[in-house]
Amino acid sequence: MWIDTHCHLDAPEFADSLLAVIHAAQEKNVKAILLPAVKVADFAYVKELAHQYSEEIPGLVYTLGIHPLYTNQAQESDIATLEKYIVESLSDPRFVGVGEIGLDYFVENLDPHKQEFFFNAQLDLAQKYQLPVILHVRRSQDAILKALRRRNISGGIAHAFNGSFQQAEQFIELGFKLGFGGAATYERALQIRRLLKELPLDSIVTETDSPDIPPAWLREEGIVFNEPAFVERIAKELAAIRGVNDSEFASVVWGNAMQALPRWSVLCTSIPNLHLAS
Template sequence: MWIDTHCHLDAREFGGESLRVAADAAAAGVSMIVIPAIDVGNFDAVAQLGAGAPNACYALGIHPICVPAATDDHLVALRQRVAAAMSDPRFVAIGEVGLDFFLPHLAEPAMREKQIRFFREQLKIAREFGLPILTHVRKSQDQVLKHIRQIPPAGGIAHAFNGSFQQAQGYLDLGFKLGFGGNLTFTRALQIRRLAEQLPLSGIVMETDAPDIAPQWVHPGVNTPRQVPAIGAALAQLRGIGVDEVRDVTTANAHVVMPRLAALMPPGADG
């Protein structure tokens, strides 16, 4: 079975049909979908989907794009919610957190500093509770790595990885896995395809980032978690190996980096 390690199942693009989308993915062989939060306003939504879909679990965090409107009270609320969620087996990670210096308003000095402060505070929460993180990284690979080294969580996933081989090794050395999805299906995405082909398979997990980052055959439509097996097949073709190997290894990798997710899986679900 496959795992989608990053899917915004609560997104409005799914038109209120998120449970049907999850069931459709399950029918396609996706045994688990990890749903990251983006701010305090959707903590309830991701937790409810984690409870409502048999093949879903969730993470809690404040996304860097949401940092401009966030306050210190939101960090307090996050920590309190994480503490309460530790008794919920469907809660598996801190995320989506990180740094985004791509968008102009986020790259301004004051906002860069606020993002860094929020990221570091969320790293502290992850470390306090022994949780992995799901990172958002745009034009900030080295900065994200720097702060992870200074406040190391219990591993994590570099979501939608698109850095250098050296940066990839930096994440792997810190116990992270690297998320690959629909981008690798585009022949023009030369760097992502080189990374997906040449990085050790033991360091890769599958993701969709649905409803975004649709694979070539869906673009520009709405991406869904049922695309994971086909994206995995594209990865297998790039690497010249069998699809079953990609499925089994990437599923095992997700279990390693998110132990609470592994505890949810029925025996034999990684095959």
């Protein structure tokens, strides 16, 4: 079984083909997908999707959060709205954490102070409700680590990780798993591949970030968007880089994701034949 720990099924790129995308993932034995919200306007839709396609993808779950790329348009009142949704969703077994949140110091024209306000406020909510977080970390590893150390956050996933080995170790020490996906399939991605080879295997999870971060072979084959069905091929390439067989890799990364997001584990354990990767 394969698991995609980061996939934006609510993205407009999938609007006209969502059912086909879901069925393609189902055919590739993708049994669990995490759908992180990125802005308040999408919270209800993200939650709806997680339930609408739970028969096809039994381990389909969601998180709620405000992505740093959307903070310029966000209002301070959005934090109160997020908390309202969190409280309402605590009884929903498909709600597994806070995210996608973080800091992005790569994209121009993003107000760093506004980013930091929303990031810190959302970390406070995660701490208040004892929820793990899905982190967007781009050229902001040290700032995010500093913010995490000021709080008692119950771990989560640092998505699309591309920091140093020392920074990776610090995230792991704080209880985080590190997300690897299509970026590692490029031969020039030497740092990401080094991390994949040398970090503890129990710190790694697989992701697509669909429809973004296309793997190296995607455009060569004339495919327009990344999608969750491709996590199988991506994961097999990651396993080859790591030097482990496919089945062992699939099993370990499944367990790692369940450890990072305990509510996800509770859901999957409750579903027959889904609590163990095979």
